[in-house]
Amino acid sequence: MAEDARSNTEPRSFLTCAAEVARLLGVEDVTAEPDDRRARRLAHAVRKPLLERARLPEELFAPLMAAAVHDPDPSFCRWFVEPAVYAFGRRRVMAALVDLLRTGTDAERAGAVRAWYAAHVPLRAGRSPAYGPGGVRDPAPDESQDLEHAWWEASMRVFAATTDPRMRHRLLLGLPTSRAAHPPHLHELFESTLVSARAHPDPHIRRWATAADHDGV
Numbered sequence: 001m002a003e004d005a006r007s008n009t010e011p012r013s014f015l016t017c018a019a020e021v022a023r024l025l026g027v028e029d030v031t032a033e034p035d036d037r038r039a040r041r042l043a044h045a046v047r048k049p050l051l052e053r054a055r056l057p058e059e060l061f062a063p064l065m066a067a068a069v070h071d072p073d074p075s076f077c078r079w080f081v082e083p084a085v086y087a088f089g090r091r092r093v094m095a096a097l098v099d100l101l102r103t104g105t106d107a108e109r110a111g112a113v114r115a116w117y118a119a120h121v122p123l124r125a126g127r128s129p130a131y132g133p134g135g136v137r138d139p140a141p142d143e144s145q146d147l148e149h150a151w152w153e154a155s156m157r158v159f160a161a162t163t164d165p166r167m168r169h170r171l172l173l174g175l176p177t178s179r180a181a182h183p184p185h186l187h188e189l190f191e192s193t194l195v196s197a198r199a200h201p202d203p204h205i206r207r208w209a210t211a212a213d214h215d216g217v
Contacts, residue, residue: 014036051127152175
C-alpha cells in the first residue's frame with residue numbers, strides 16, 4: 001500500500017502534485033500566477049470533474065493521494081481525498097495514509113494527519129455517480145474499523161519516536177482518550193503513551209493526558 005501513496009512523489013511540491021492530477025484528467029493549466037495560487041486554482045479546476053466520474057483510472061490513485069498529502073491546507077485537501085474515497089474505496093485510502101504515517105517523511109506524516117480527517121467524509125449516493133442504480137454501493141471497499149485501530153497504533157508509535165511537539169500534539173488529537181475505546185492489543189501501548197504525555201513539557205500534550213485520566217476514572 002505504501003507504494004500507492006508514495007509512488008513518484010518525492011520530493012514534490014503541492015503545485016507539482018496538483019498539476020499531475022490535472023494532466024491525467026486532461027484539465028489544461030493555463031494560469032501564470034504565483035505557485036501557491038496556481039496550485040489552488042488547479043485544485044479547484046479538477047474538483048468537479050473528479051466527482052463527476054463514476055470510475056477513475058488506476059493511474060490516478062497515487063497522484064490523488066500525493067496531492068492530498070502535500071496540500072498544506074487541511075480544509076482543502078478533501079478535494080483530493082473525497083473523490084479517491086468514492087472511486088477507490090475508503091479502505092484503500094485509509095490504508096495508504098496509515099502506511100505514510102508509519103514510514104513517510106516528516107512532511108508526508110504531517111500531510112497524512114491532515115488527510116486522515118478528510119478520509120472520514122460521509123458517503124452519499126447523490127454526491128457521486130460511483131453509486132449504482134438506486135443508490136447501491138458495495139460496502140466492502142469502505143470497511144475500515146481495523147484501519148482505525150491501525151492508525152491509532154501508528155500514531156502512538158510515531159508519538160514515541162518523534163521529537164516534534166507539534167506532530168505529537170496532532171497525533172494525540174486523533175486518539176480516543178478512553179482506554180476502553182482501544183482494542184485490547186493496544187492497551188499496553190496506550191498506557192505507555194499516557195505516561196509519556198503526562199510528563200511532557202508541552203501543556204497541550206499534558207492536557208490530552210488529563211482528559212485521558214478523567215475518562216479512565
